[in-house]
Amino acid sequence: MMQNTIPSFHFNTFSNSQSPLAAHELIARSLSTTSTSDEADADERRQRRMISNRESARRSRMRKQKYLDELWSRVIRLRNENRTITDKLNHVSECHDQVVRDNARLKEEASELRRMAIDVGIGSPFSLALTELEEVPCNTAYLRAESTTNQSITNSVNLLY
Template structure:
């Protein structure tokens, strides 16, 4: 589109339309304004129809927000219940594991005490066997001495 074509298009604008704001200018055949509300502020009939549409859409948006809020709250409530149930199951699992570990600890301590008792019994028997063995060696030594004395 060329610059002279744009000026021809201005004839299509209704005669009571206000002039462009001073910040409006052409840049590479594109219209740029620094005031984003310019179009609605300068056209009251568009602004009022937009506002009436906006109020009806606002009510619809409020209803939609309420519905979304209810859905969100329902999901949040379900998630909270699910999280509580999951936490309860987790606590039960941990308690069960703790109970099993305590039971295992009790069994292992009992077994450990029994093994210590057996070790003590075997240690005593070992000491007795060593003493008996020493006595028998002494007897063997004495008997050998007696035999050598008889041969002479």
Template sequence: MQPSEVSGIQYLVPSNPYSYSPHFGMSQSNKPALESKRFSDPAYNLSVPPQLHKISPYSSCISSNSTSDEADEQQLSLIIERKQRRMISNRESARRSRMRKQRHLDELWAQVVWLRNENHQLIDKLNQVSDSHEKVLQENTQLKEEASELRQMISDMRLSSMNLEDVALEHGLS
């Protein structure tokens, strides 16, 4: 029974509230009461008084035991329903978590691919610059050698020119 289906509340009023046995663990015939969760409540072992007052004219007369059975079943069904909702909620949460994890993993792999590509491009550029640097160093070495050779040639030319002047002076050609 759902809360929206309740049309009225029933309650019991005893004719003499002190007429019940003080031994709640025993029934009226002094036999031991059933040991279960449902019958451990003292109200289950009392006899039902003849007076039953109704709050709503639409409610029906239900005995105390059947009402409590329905309440127990309703409570059990609510517990089961809550467990099922919690289980569904947990599954949905786990599914969302797996999706987030997969999305994050996909983003990381995309980043790995991008970084690898960027790394290859940088390595290619570094190789090109390194090759250019080697060529420049070789060209620089070659130019230094040529400059040294040219200096030597100039030096040799000056010497030979001086030697010619000296020879000419000695021979009086000047």
């Protein structure tokens, strides 16, 4: 293989003033040029690899930044969603508390109306049925639907008295 890299020289082309030592120097220079070009190729490959590595690192940093941006937008979206759900939960809780208060008030009103009905119609056949109603469980779904109707009836009754 080394024979391919050594240029062919014709020693008879040297003038008498040039010695065989000068020819040896020329061969050594051509070899050093070849090794220099190999080193230049190696340097060039190193440079290309370095540039490629830098580009790869830049792409990696960009991917990481994009991922972090996506995570932050997800955090913000989830916080907003959490706030919305908390607000809805608070509203439902307030509505539940109001229904419980309305239910208790309506039970008191029903009990008072039963007592009044019993007092008015002591000998009435309905008095037994009214006392049996004391034990009937309350249907909250019905009360919720009828609460606005009951309020308007209660307001009307209060206006009459």
